[in-house]
Amino acid sequence: VYNWPDPLLDNIDDQLHVDRFTTLNVLSRDCATRDGTTVGAQWLRMAFHDFATHDIYTGKGGLDASIIFELDRSQNIGLGMRRSLVDFLGAPTEYVGMADIIAMGAVLSVVGCGGPALPFRAGRIDATKAGPETVPEPQQDLDSHIAAFKRLGFNKTEMIGLLACGHALGGVRQADFPLIVTPDLPVGVTFQVPFIFNNSIVHEYLDSTTINVLEVGSNISTRSDLRIFSSDGNVTMNRLASSDVFNTECTNLIRRMIDTVPSTVTLTDPVEIIDYKVQATMLFPSNGSLVFLATMRIVQDIFIAAELLRPNRTVTMFWKERYGTFCPEKGCSTEYFELDFESASLYGFFKGVTQFDYHRFRAEIDLNTSISHFWFEVDPKNGSAPLIIDNHGANYTIDQDVLLFDPRRSSFTKGGSNMVVAVKDPSGHAAVSAFTTISGSPLIPWPVNTSATTHFALDPSHPPADGYKFYSAPISDRALSNTLHATVSGKAYSQWVPLLTAPGV
Numbered sequence: 001v002y003n004w005p006d007p008l009l010d011n012i013d014d015q016l017h018v019d020r021f022t023t024l025n026v027l028s029r030d031c032a033t034r035d036g037t038t039v040g041a042q043w044l045r046m047a048f049h050d051f052a053t054h055d056i057y058t059g060k061g062g063l064d065a066s067i068i069f070e071l072d073r074s075q076n077i078g079l080g081m082r083r084s085l086v087d088f089l090g091a092p093t094e095y096v097g098m099a100d101i102i103a104m105g106a107v108l109s110v111v112g113c114g115g116p117a118l119p120f121r122a123g124r125i126d127a128t129k130a131g132p133e134t135v136p137e138p139q140q141d142l143d144s145h146i147a148a149f150k151r152l153g154f155n156k157t158e159m160i161g162l163l164a165c166g167h168a169l170g171g172v173r174q175a176d177f178p179l180i181v182t183p184d185l186p187v188g189v190t191f192q193v194p195f196i197f198n199n200s201i202v203h204e205y206l207d208s209t210t211i212n213v214l215e216v217g218s219n220i221s222t223r224s225d226l227r228i229f230s231s232d233g234n235v236t237m238n239r240l241a242s243s244d245v246f247n248t249e250c251t252n253l254i255r256r257m258i259d260t261v262p263s264t265v266t267l268t269d270p271v272e273i274i275d276y277k278v279q280a281t282m283l284f285p286s287n288g289s290l291v292f293l294a295t296m297r298i299v300q301d302i303f304i305a306a307e308l309l310r311p312n313r314t315v316t317m318f319w320k321e322r323y324g325t326f327c328p329e330k331g332c333s334t335e336y337f338e339l340d341f342e343s344a345s346l347y348g349f350f351k352g353v354t355q356f357d358y359h360r361f362r363a364e365i366d367l368n369t370s371i372s373h374f375w376f377e378v379d380p381k382n383g384s385a386p387l388i389i390d391n392h393g394a395n396y397t398i399d400q401d402v403l404l405f406d407p408r409r410s411s412f413t414k415g416g417s418n419m420v421v422a423v424k425d426p427s428g429h430a431a432v433s434a435f436t437t438i439s440g441s442p443l444i445p446w447p448v449n450t451s452a453t454t455h456f457a458l459d460p461s462h463p464p465a466d467g468y469k470f471y472s473a474p475i476s477d478r479a480l481s482n483t484l485h486a487t488v489s490g491k492a493y494s495q496w497v498p499l500l501t502a503p504g505v
């Protein structure tokens with residue numbers, strides 16, 4: 001169960017289900033073509049090669065993004081690898097690793113090309129170095145492939161299935177494999193004719209109409225698909241000729257592939273859409289009060305402007321004081337000031353959600369009594385009882401009001417931002433820093449995120465106000481997210497800042 005705050009599940013939920021949250025949904029949509037193949041094919045191959053370093057005997061390797069350190073190997077040749085990493089570059093955060101994004105790429109590639117919506121688990125941990133050189137290669141013989149897949153945790157039947165599922169997308173490029181795609185063949189040879197995820201690969205194999213060079217290429221030693229597909233007398237391929245069986249088995253096999261992680265890693269349960277989700281919270285001092293911003297996202301299963309569908313529904317935010325008494329017994333409250341909505345991703349559609357309604361709240365909080373926790377009441381005004389949304393009874397707790405990101409005093413320019421932080425600190429000598437996750441690295445030639453720690457200084461252009469002192473520091477425009485840290489009067493505080501602005505700032 002998701003409980004707020006949970007930066008990992010929070011972000012994965014958005015990436016998977018909210019169409020415009022990430023470019024990955026947009027890139028993978030309609031099985032978009034690129035480089036003579038499809039974006040989805042490039043992503044799925046990437047996931048396979050990352051997984052292919054696993055070893056069931058040692059429990060090491062698997063979906064761990066070690067591929068980032070393995071790109072110079074001949075077994076990972078291909079433009080698609082680097083292209084995929086560039087696609088994925090902006091998607092990880094301090095809490096979401098590249099390995100989760102590579103796995104998500106496989107899920108989005110299948111669904112984006114018309115295949116089933118695979119369950120997605122989160123929590124993979126990124127490797128810090130290369131894994132073994134163990135990706136199966138087309139010139140190897142059948143016994144080597146059986147042994148390689150056994151080491152990956154897949155028996156012969158499962159190997160045939162996973163290969164048929166994987167080679168439903170994409171093909172072999174002459175530029176990458178000139179000895180396989182020989183000059184008598186077209187420059188790019190696809191594994192199956194339609195550019196969609198279905199079992200044509202199986203039918204074209206069974207009725208000998210295939211153009212897959214790994215089956216019928218003139219170089220016999222690299223006909224690895226043929227050797228594998230025929231290795232059990234076609235029992236598996238005949239079974240996969242049913243498209244229902246193909247979809248069910250591919251769901252299971254590709255899911256197992258992307259869930260193959262080092263034995264030290266524990267994945268979450270499959271990520272489901274969060275029905276009522278608190279987002280974009282910010283608390284900061286402004287003109288004699290504390291401003292508190294929050295968004296309540298509610299899922300919808302009908303695509304229609306929220307006002308038309310729910311003319312009477314009210315959504316109210318409540319909160320209680322941190323110190324003393326100020327609010328009425330049932331809490332201080334406010335209505336939302338804005339309602340907008342976003343379309344669900346294709347993957348979200350598969351889970352029955354079409355759109356998300358965003359109720360934006362902006363509360364003026366009494367400076368002296370501050371805020372300790374908040375919750376919501378959703379009244380459908382249709383005769384059914386109002387619903388209390390309170391983080392499954394635990395309330396949405398604001399753990400401190402000492403160290404706060406101040407979006408109004410911060411300024412954002414093209415070259416980055418001047419981040420201003422408010423600290424309730426009588427001494428004026430707090431040690432304030434930000435741990436920043438940065439997209440890309442100037443030091444390494446492949447796309448990988450890095451991190452940096454920035455130290456803040458008291459900012460004379462923002463004089464003390466409302467009991468707070470203001471510290472500032474420049475933050476790179478490539479910052480993906482920041483976590484603030486401060487030690488005030490010997491006590492450590494931290495605050496995660498995934499967003500630099502929010503509706504209502």
Ligand code: HEM
Binds near residue numbers: 040
């Ligand atoms: C014995 C096992 C396998 C061998 C020898 C093999 C070999 C190959 C080769 C030579 C290519 C061409 C790459 C290029 O031209 O750049 C390719 C492409 C591809 N492979 Fe495999 N593969 C194997 C298993 C798998 C598996 C298990 C999957 C996924 C589940 C997979 C997914 C893909 C995809 C999606 C492509 C197309 C990439 C594109 O079009 O950009 N392969 N494979």
